[in-house]
Amino acid sequence: MAETAQPATCVVEYDTLTPMAKSVATDKPDTMHELKLEKLEPGTNYFYRVTCTTADGAKIAGEILTFQTAVGEDDAWSFAVIGDTQRNPAVTAKIAKLMWERRPHFAIHCGDVVDDGANKAQWVGDLFAAGNKLFSRVPLYPCIGNHEKNHANYYKYFALPKPEYYYSFRYGNAEFFSLDTNTLRSISIQPGGEQYDWLDKALANSKAAWKIVFHHHPVYSSDADDYGNTSKAKSTNGDLRLTALGKLYEKHDVDLVFNGHIHLYERSWPVRGGKVDAERGVTHITSGGGGGRLEDFGPTPTWFKAECRVDYHYCYLSVQGGTLNFKAFDQEGRLFDQYSKRKR
Ligand SMILES: [Fe+2]
Ligand SMILES: [Fe+2]
Known part of the structure; x- marks a missing residue:
């Protein structure tokens, strides 16, 4: 492009x-x-x-x-994750530089790439200029956030497989699935809906060793006030429109789910059936630290929270065969979380 x-x-x-x-x-x-x-x-x-x-x-x-070009099935590979760059080119530039320094094979973006999808200056100046070094050499796979407003700019600036608002791609021994979880598509992500049924089939047919899904909104979140104001009421601890998707990920043994929207970092324990299941659970990671104004967590820990952090950040994953190493780095490049998953 x-x-x-x-x-x-x-x-x-x-x-x-x-x-x-x-x-x-x-x-x-x-x-x-x-x-x-x-x-x-x-x-x-x-x-x-x-x-x-x-x-x-x-x-x-x-x-x-x-x-x-994309590596083969048996090769080692890596990717970086960023989210919610919104409108903060100084921070986005800092994070993109750190991502570029790790030389990922590609990057994924968890949505809210800009603050206002209709504002061309934000695409050109705040996103692409800030991340130029990374974006001119490394493929970027986004999912669409609410701040894109489903504007034509999103479809214009990204060349994505059809129908673009959702798509999948293979890389190495993994398959990635990008969904649109915005309000406009709420019905589409419920059983019987277009994206849900597509994903159910695509996950069932996937021969990939690693299955990774990403979309803007969280199935699980320990955030303070997006899903009920925790200073005076209960939180639903995530977006209830995505509950059915969460169950679908468990049905098909999805390894990792990335989301943005919450301007924080959070990694869940592997979860299955509403409980921590270290053996067969699905790990959910909120990575919304690319520049949008930081939020905060509720005052008490949730049952699924493994790690959380309030800071700008990015994630970096390296995969070789049945080994996946995950790391998260803050805006100064300091490692603040890591975990590994192995499968035969
Ligand atoms: Fe956001
Ligand atoms: Fe958002």
């Missing part, structure tokens, strides 16, 4: 070495450019450069950048 201020045609040169011999081009002038590079070798490093030309012949050429 590339964007220019004026209508232009766009060429992407690419190859495994420089000077680059291959290229693809758009056929008519536009301000938004989406080009597909096909027949790439898996697990291979590529160079690429984007050059755009306006009708009056002015050329804008980007620097030579890099990407790596």
Whole structure:
């Protein structure tokens, strides 16, 4: 994806070495450019450069950048997690830099990528400019948050598999499932709904060793006031619209669920049937620390909470065969949580 201020045609040169011999081009002038590079070798490093030309012949050429195609089933791989960047480019830049320093194979975003999906300046300036180094070299897979407002910008700035508001992708020995849990799609995530039924089938058919789901809203949360004000009343400790999804994850032995929306960090114990189940439970991780104003936890611990922290942060996971290592780092790059999961 590339964007220019004026209508232009766009060429992407690419190859495994420089000077680059291959290229693809758009056929008519536009301000938004989406080009597909096909027949790439898996697990291979590529160079690429984007050059755009306006009708009056002015050329804008980007620097030579890099990407790596997805690794194979038996390779080791890694990914980073960020959420709720909202509108805080100073913090987003700091977190994106730390993510980039770990050289993840790709990144996922738990939604609320901007504060106002309709505001172009936030996409261009607060999100993409702040995270440029990471986003120009590392694929980013988002899920849509409430602050995107289901605006066309979300679908314009991200090239996602259809129908875009939900999708799945394979990477290494894992499969990822991205859902839209916004109010507009509340019916879609209940049994009989489009996303729910798709996910039920997709999880049942998945041959991947690791199954990871991500969406914006939490099935479980120890937050202070999003699900009942804990200073004077009970909390439902999560979004009840997602209760059925939570059960579906248990039915299909999903390993990890990532969400944002709550501007905090929380990792649950593995849960199953409303109880901690260290052997067969599903781990839920709230990672909403990419820049949005920090929230707080309720005053008393919940039954599912393993770790929690109020700070800007990101997560980093590395996977090799049946071993998954999870780490969470704060905005100064300090490790504050980790755990591992092994399977045969
Ligand atoms: Fe948010
Ligand atoms: Fe949100």
